[in-house]
Amino acid sequence: MPEGKFCNKKPVNTEEDLKSLLADKGGKQYYMEMAELEVDVQKLQDALRRTCASRTLTWLEICARCGMCAESCFFYRISNRDPEQVPAFKIQSTLGEIVRRKGNVDNAFMRRAMEYAWARCTCCNRCGMFCPNGIDTGVMFSYLRGLLYAQGFVPWELKIGAGMHRVYRAQMDVTSEDWLETCEWMVEENSETWPGLDIPVDRQDADIMYTLNAREPKHYPEDVAEAAILFHLAGENWTVPSEGWEQTSLAMFAGDWEACKLSVENVYAAIERLRPKRVIGTECGHAHRATVVEGPYWAGRPDGKPPTEYIHYVEWVAEALRTGKLKIDPDKKIKEKVTLQDSCNYVRNHGLAKYTREIMSYIVEEGCFVEMTPNREYNYCCGGGGGFNGIGLFRAQRNQALKAKRDQIAATKASLVIAPCHNCWDAIRDLEEEYRLGIRWTFLKPLLISMVIVPEHLAG
């Protein structure tokens, strides 16, 4: 069968198409259509010719097939050392085959590749640190996702997610009006407790422009309020843009590079319009990856940098605590065993491990902070990264994948997990639901608000 009504090679570009795709609950019809979807071999070959260059070809060619990547992969560890979960096997039997067969692959091949690309790899990039030949399989899986997306072989939720970015420039259907209303609502809601609280919108030349994750205004508006409260208490001159506030990119998880570009350009346009001294993104890992690490390249910026300095929330918190803009009440420091989740996207892939440790040193009573093993750059993915959390089709695999993190957390004997990343936070919530460790988990913002000393002139 050629193109399906829902499952096809066309991205979702209109609100109407988005709504009808959403109405196909769970992607029932979508996946039925996928079983019949034809592979456009010519198009795949063109894509390989244009984008599969010496780095990828070399990676595929010189893989020594030594299996040194096996242990590095949490999927391998939690699946009873299944050889089919070894990163080298996973990529060689998917992307490797596509390249060797010069794109001559069929529907069944592509559906299997889809399962490998989204349910056997979260693009955490850990295996790349263990390969003597410097082969980063996570990078290749991300590339493979792009090839699969262009052929229509993408999990239903991520086709929707990419479509959301195309239609709303946000991962969820939050319009600028919705966003601004949330800001107003949160100020109203909290101004009694925090007199003078404000969320300044579109203020030019502020010291800070704040960007966030659409699910905050959509599902966790208190997160928006908490960000405002902390900036307020720190005395920051800050602002949010009315447009270009959404920093995430489900399009990146989907492999929809065009939508990635649209999204990040929207944020950069806000930066250029408001000319802040710097931009601070929320407690989200992939949003940081998408806007600060990969984003500049999607937007075609040759220096690989965003238009202005763009930092992660943990960098700001570390700085605010270091400089005394935020002061922690010593009596309120954390006195239970607490551990810290390193987000792959900004720790392994952006080197921010030292900032979160610095934060721990200010907010945790001495002796109460326990590192996971391994940690920092070598930490395992939460088990739900790279879009894995949100894919219904692969829910069972995702729940299995959480075991690595479950065991890591259990070994620390911590009762509280600090997870300054939405994806990690979700995964840890779900692993508690699934496996009942008896832990609590939290972002930094609510924790800080409960511990910070409120300057007298700001007290309600």
Add this chain to the structure above:
Amino acid sequence: MKQTLAFLAGPGLTAALLIFFCGLTFKLVWYFRGLDWRLERVAYRPQMSAGMAGGLHSIYRWLLPYGTHGWRSHPLLTLYFFLFHAGLVLLPPFLLGHTVVFGQIFGFSPPALPQLAGDVLAVLSLIGGLLLLLRRVSLPETRLLGTFSDYALSSIVLLVLVSGLLARMHTENYDLWLLLHIAAGELTLILAPFTKLSHMVLFFAARWQLGADYAVKRGGHRRGPCFPW
């Protein structure tokens, strides 16, 4: 046999070396010319000095036995690997017998290793290689991963070592072992640019790229001076 031997040790060797050096040079040029800042999303040129430092550091650390988390997490494999490769890297250019041949053909030769060092390296290399092969056939993951070409190339290289050692011991069939040694050695040289043996140069290229990638894009100075390989 004498004629074949004369051919292989003379024009044959020159041709094999020519293919080897030209082929691998081409591979390196092809690799670096193929790098694209938009595709890899790494600002190589604007951040060249950071990239260079990160790239070279990544090569250096992985050349040290047990110098990285990766090597340390596989202590035995690392031992086999370095035993195997030490001989393969040092013996072809520096073994006494080889330098004599180079001197005869080209009129100059690299300095030679002491004979004992050559012998020890060769034996250890053979042991390392055999252990690697044994590992490859005994672990479920490497059994699944290994292809015909992996086994074929390993066998050819092991043949070079075995035949070289037997010839060195001046056994009965000296001429046969020598012939086999030269033939397998030249086959290795000729195959290098066209197979994964090209890792002998592309290892450096790929390691450089990933090191540069981490230094330019994925953290760089925020992380500290170097990536914790």
